[in-house]
């Protein structure tokens with residue numbers, strides 16, 4: 001089960017200053033913000049955006065293990081940083097029996113890597129999920145997140161609002177292939193989408209309430225999919241259409257924009273099965289300023 005995030009102001013600094021010893025995995029941008037505010041430096045500081053497994057193993061092998069007793073490992077950054085921190089904590093435990101507390105502090109709400117226990121790495125340049133790493137704490141630091149460009153923070157909402165098409169797909173699958181539809185999970189998923197739409201102006205401005213709404217949306221979605229066993233309640237045809245377009249055109253697109261456009265196409269194709277109207281979702285994308293035009 002996903003760890004419930006803790007919300008607050010400058011939690012990253014408060015946490016770091018309360019620790020004796022810690023390893024910090026981060027990127028240059030968040031480090032520039034954090035460094036002047038902390039009282040003591042990490043015993044190891046790693047900037048990393050390379051998710052190749054061999055590179056990560058080399059990073060893990062470079063630590064001086066006798067220093068790692070009662071040490072915490074903090075990941076502060078985006079998805080790549082969180083996955084790197086999850087990998088290192090897992091690898092150090094798995095290979096060397098080191099019990100290291102993992103603390104994840106996203107500096108941007110762009111992916112849900114900080115909530116998922118599976119670890120995404122690259123093996124032969126393909127994304128593979130290996131191992132599981134459960135953070136002891138996840139902190140959502142409003143002040144840190146608000147420093148990142150607002151459009152990066154709100155873009156990922158497409159990947160939660162894809163619930164609006166996933167639900168129509170689910171009803172279709174029930175009628176056409178007799179798939180199980182759990183009405184309770186269906187309603188909970190629907191509520192996640194409705195709550196996000198109600199928070200649209202806060203999300204657009206990336207206020208504290210907007211950040212909370214985005215993270216709650218991710219969290220509830222991750223919990224729901226864990227309960228159900230796959231992503232049926234939250235994604236479907238809009239993603240398949242995206243993979244299809246990318247495969248035909250051999251192009252890469254900005255994920256949130258492409259998924260946004262595809263949600264509208266899927267809602268159109270679902271006809272009477274569509275759980276939400278095209279107009280209300282289109283309005284939502286306009287209100288939070290996600291560009292969904294082809």
Ligand SMILES: [Zn+2]
Nearest residue numbers: 159239255259
């Ligand atoms: Zn996606």
